[in-house]
Amino acid sequence: MKKVKNAFYAQSGGVTAVINASACGVIETVNKSKKIHKVLAGENGILGALNEELIDTSKESKTNIAKLKQTPGGAFGSCRFKLQDPIKQKKEYERLFEVFAAHDIGYFFYNGGGDSQDTTFKVSEMAKKLNFPLKCVGIPKTVDNDLPYTDCSPGFGSVAKYIATSTLEAGLDVKSMAETSTKVFILEVMGRHAGWIAAASCLAATKVGDPPHIILLPEVPFDKTKFITQVKQTVKEKGYCVIVASEGTQTKNGKFLADSGLTDAFGHKQLGGVAPILAGMISKIGLKNHWAVADYLQRSARHIASKTDLDQAYAVGEHAVRLAIAGKTAVMPIIKRISHSPYKWKIETAPLKNVANIEKTMPRKFISKNGFEITQAGKTYLSPLIKGEAPTKYVNGLPDVAELKKIKVKKKLNYFIS
């Protein structure tokens, strides 16, 4: 009888409110199947494999593994680390396979975005070349929603729900202050190259005239004159104006607004933030304004995760294990939309080969003619992704999150010197 092997699972790139739900999907599915022995999680992504820092998930309680579903961030640590090109530098890959062999690893699950799936693909190619029995399956994740093939990316729906809710709530605030105080509110959201997150704020408007009034997307070149005219017009008509701006808002020559060279009184260059730049423009025309930058708050807000997103994050983890057990490699489970309303979806499979080379930006048909709004087609796409609530359990008024023991397996190899 063939010996049952272990699986390696790691988290990569920017984390999300639901990436741990994918981890939970992987671990619970492995534990239920009898085809994989156990999941060893890499501490800090692929670095955990290189450094032989492997967390033995079988030492965690079932309760804590289940609680991963309500824990934001990356429970095993993530990384921004790209493996070197295997043709130029084989050392890292050799080390990986040395670690996999030492710990009887026959399955490689990598939970991340485009770049991370490029790594998964390269590992699969190297395994093939070395005749190393390793099934490599990518697990999609990114708040940016820019992965190809999949209808949406796990992690996005929850940020979308957070941003739509925050826009609605802050919109009500500004509206009530506008007569004698703040007239313009700017919310800066993530999305350096794709405007999906900013676009999702459109869902806050349930009737004509509701905020957000202006959405700034990286896909639409920023035109200061047009923008200021729109702000003035909105304040004139509605009494106030709510703006949601992608951090990647840029001029037509590709210059990010956030790179407008802010310096402080001491001459130090300041980090961007498109919101303060827009606020400066608006103050110049005499409109009192406030601005917020959601930053990590938006992508870690598990307390207001979308149930749809959470279910999908779990499902891609679960299906990744099923694919690997079925002998598939160099693939990634993806979400396929069956219908908008009622929203139905299923899991399909995509090849990893080209994932890293395709960045899914907002289609033009989702953007209104003036560039500041989202069309009905866009709303139809976005709407189901924020639906459903997945309440966190609270203890003493705070979210109850998993506290893993993170017991590592004993090292068998020497330290890795890259």
Added chain:
Amino acid sequence: MKKVKNAFYAQSGGVTAVINASACGVIETVNKSKKIHKVLAGENGILGALNEELIDTSKESKTNIAKLKQTPGGAFGSCRFKLQDPIKQKKEYERLFEVFAAHDIGYFFYNGGGDSQDTTFKVSEMAKKLNFPLKCVGIPKTVDNDLPYTDCSPGFGSVAKYIATSTLEAGLDVKSMAETSTKVFILEVMGRHAGWIAAASCLAATKVGDPPHIILLPEVPFDKTKFITQVKQTVKEKGYCVIVASEGTQTKNGKFLADSGLTDAFGHKQLGGVAPILAGMISKIGLKNHWAVADYLQRSARHIASKTDLDQAYAVGEHAVRLAIAGKTAVMPIIKRISHSPYKWKIETAPLKNVANIEKTMPRKFISKNGFEITQAGKTYLSPLIKGEAPTKYVNGLPDVAELKKIKVKKKLNYFIS
């Protein structure tokens, strides 16, 4: 038999996630009692009285009035407008009483912070002087928690819960990224003169070493050298550092950090934000950082309101009506803490006379010796205020908020020209 009179209710100053719960408390209590005919709500605070823009709340459905409890912002519009000094300029006061007489108003409920309660007091003094039968009762509200007499201010507990939860969630995010990416995260919160909101972030730490690692309060003079040393030390020890900074963080000569004279590439002066200033300092020592500015998001986040806060906001509205019916004037219902654990509280009454002149900042005993942390005494005070959840109803994935008809009563007077 004495004719039953109407009540005037208005919202004033910065709004909160639960100010409408106070409105609901007022309206429902009036509607249940037979002693007051109905509530006329001022559109945009006291301006509604001056301009005779009075919303007839009896035209709203019971369901919508109840839904105020889950609607952030100021449902009737708020204002930042201070009545002139009655000794120097009586015109505004004369107009107020003209409107009150025209609409048979015998009760004046003003829902706001210190400055607003000063208005309530002045109106009560003027009523006495003019022998106008008007019972004036203040309803406390402020996210800043700086009102005197009351143990806490309605509105604060919900911001505290939002900030503590966000610190916990973003803390998990940074922790998982720190090995290869962001090492320092800065969250800027409200609080220009009092650090209560920043202090509340301390509740995110459930064990030693948990974020937040550094809290910056307006009460503690900012010392750059000490701050940078603390950041370096924290990163060295814990691998990452989470900072929560009050917008009012200031140097020992009272200069706000946010007023550090940011200018953009075009030489335009930029609006503050203490977070980007701190981020600039941290970048200079070579630590990758991210920063968020919660701004209106924190005070409008009804979706994560504290049940304790919501109950108290309703209770002060309800008791304000009871006090007025009992013939009290120039008073304000306040929250009196009976015990910390189990947390018990009741409503008492305070005079309005000095409310505006006392600003309750953080007591020194709540602040650690190094000035960056909150002591056990502070945690004991803060902890019960964020307890309990008050889930919003969601429709299509978004909070279901009250959409009032806001039908105004017919004007009986000429326009007011101030």
